[in-house]
Amino acid sequence: MIPPGSTIGILGGGQLGRMIALAAAPLGYRCHIFCPDDEAPAADVAATWTRAPYDNLAALDAFAAAIDVATVEFENVPAAALERIAAAKPMRPGANVLAVTQDRLAEKALATRLGIATAPYFAVSSAIEAGITARHLTGGAILKTRRMGYDGKGQIAIAAATPDAVVEAWRKLGEVPCILEGFVDFALEISVIIARGPDGQIAAFEPFENRHAHHILAESRWPAAIGPEIVTRAEAVARSLAQALDHVGVMAVEMFVTAGGEVLMNEIAPRVHNSGHLTIEAAATSQFAQHVRAICGLPLGSTERRADAVMRNLVGDAVLEWPKLLLDAGSHLHLYGKSEIRQGRKMGHVTRLFPLGAMT
Numbered sequence: 001m002i003p004p005g006s007t008i009g010i011l012g013g014g015q016l017g018r019m020i021a022l023a024a025a026p027l028g029y030r031c032h033i034f035c036p037d038d039e040a041p042a043a044d045v046a047a048t049w050t051r052a053p054y055d056n057l058a059a060l061d062a063f064a065a066a067i068d069v070a071t072v073e074f075e076n077v078p079a080a081a082l083e084r085i086a087a088a089k090p091m092r093p094g095a096n097v098l099a100v101t102q103d104r105l106a107e108k109a110l111a112t113r114l115g116i117a118t119a120p121y122f123a124v125s126s127a128i129e130a131g132i133t134a135r136h137l138t139g140g141a142i143l144k145t146r147r148m149g150y151d152g153k154g155q156i157a158i159a160a161a162t163p164d165a166v167v168e169a170w171r172k173l174g175e176v177p178c179i180l181e182g183f184v185d186f187a188l189e190i191s192v193i194i195a196r197g198p199d200g201q202i203a204a205f206e207p208f209e210n211r212h213a214h215h216i217l218a219e220s221r222w223p224a225a226i227g228p229e230i231v232t233r234a235e236a237v238a239r240s241l242a243q244a245l246d247h248v249g250v251m252a253v254e255m256f257v258t259a260g261g262e263v264l265m266n267e268i269a270p271r272v273h274n275s276g277h278l279t280i281e282a283a284a285t286s287q288f289a290q291h292v293r294a295i296c297g298l299p300l301g302s303t304e305r306r307a308d309a310v311m312r313n314l315v316g317d318a319v320l321e322w323p324k325l326l327l328d329a330g331s332h333l334h335l336y337g338k339s340e341i342r343q344g345r346k347m348g349h350v351t352r353l354f355p356l357g358a359m360t
């Protein structure tokens with residue numbers, strides 16, 4: 001157990017780290033941010049900031065010496081940095097979890113091993129493989145880089161997966177190791193956010209329903225428009241993955257739900273997740289407070305829904321709506337303090353609450 005009064009080290013300096021630090025404060029923890037960026041929304045609300053690249057061993061060692069437990073707010077922290085810290089202090093989640101979730105193929109292979117359904121997928125690491133795998137699919141496909149993709153970056157949708165089309169997409173993505181997925185004609189997208197403590201205790205939030213625009217999460221709703229059977233199945237998928245990974249902390253699993261009621265795993269985020277931001281106002285415990293509890297070995301909080309809610313991301317220029325949003329008593333505005341507005345950049349979010357049951 002890492003008791004209140006301790007210091008949590010967070011690798012990554014974005015808005016997710018900012019909201020973890022804001023949730024750590026009322027529980028009596030201090031946060032120390034480690035990230036290389038010029039601007040760090042998390043560092044603005046944390047006690048300490050080490051601004052250094054993830055391969056600076058001296059900086060990593062000093063960081064590890066200054067904290068009591070380390071976590072991540074971004075899953076692409078290099079494995080060597082995680083291992084360096086793990087040699088000195090508890091690293092939660094562990095480097096093994098990030099090794100799997102940094103690679104879309106390893107992630108899907110884990111799902112398959114656990115009997116969890118996914119879109120059909122194939123490894124593509126050469127032009128020859130690109131051509132051959134295309135023959136296994138009829139209809140649409142998506143080619144994704146195995147590593148470093150986010151918000152739709154590093155993926156190309158292919159309307160008809162012919163060998164030529166897949167080879168061309170593979171060249172466009174830079175001839176790096178990829179995964180070719182069959183296109184899923186889903187009815188809706190959901191995510192399950194689950195927390196797991198070092199002792200194995202688990203608590204899941206009911207699924208969120210997610211809508212994307214331009215491959216970036218646009219809106220999340222709680223509860224999702226799905227029946228209790230799908231809720232149970234989706235939670236079982238998240239639980240099984242968290243246990244198999246021996247994950248510690250909060251983790252999100254993105255899933256597709258088909259018209260026939262099938263639940264397919266899409267991807268795992270081994271961290272707090274954009275779709276759970278509405279838990280700040282709508283749940284008994286926010287995903288951020290839950291993450292702090294989980295990594296510190298405290299009892300997990302209640303995931304009960306206290307209100308129905310809709311969260312909308314303020315992406316790019318949409319953030320300029322902030323004066324209007326402040327006038328709406330039902331809206332809770334969160335701005336991330338980023339100095340420059342850029343297209344596709346998450347600048348803030350707004351959560352609207354509705355009476356419990358109003359959305360069902």
Ligand SMILES: Nc1ncnc2c1ncn2[C@@H]1O[C@H](COP(=O)(O)OP(=O)(O)O)[C@@H](O)[C@H]1O
Nearest residue numbers: 119142149150151152153181182183184212267
């Ligand atoms: N196999 C697929 N079939 C249909 N849509 C998909 C498929 N894979 C991804 N998508 C769509 O693209 C979005 C982003 O893909 P995802 O794999 O989650 O990557 P990212 O890391 O960019 O979030 C998904 O939320 C979904 O809307």
Ligand SMILES: [Mg+2]
Nearest residue numbers: 151254266267
């Ligand atoms: Mg995704």
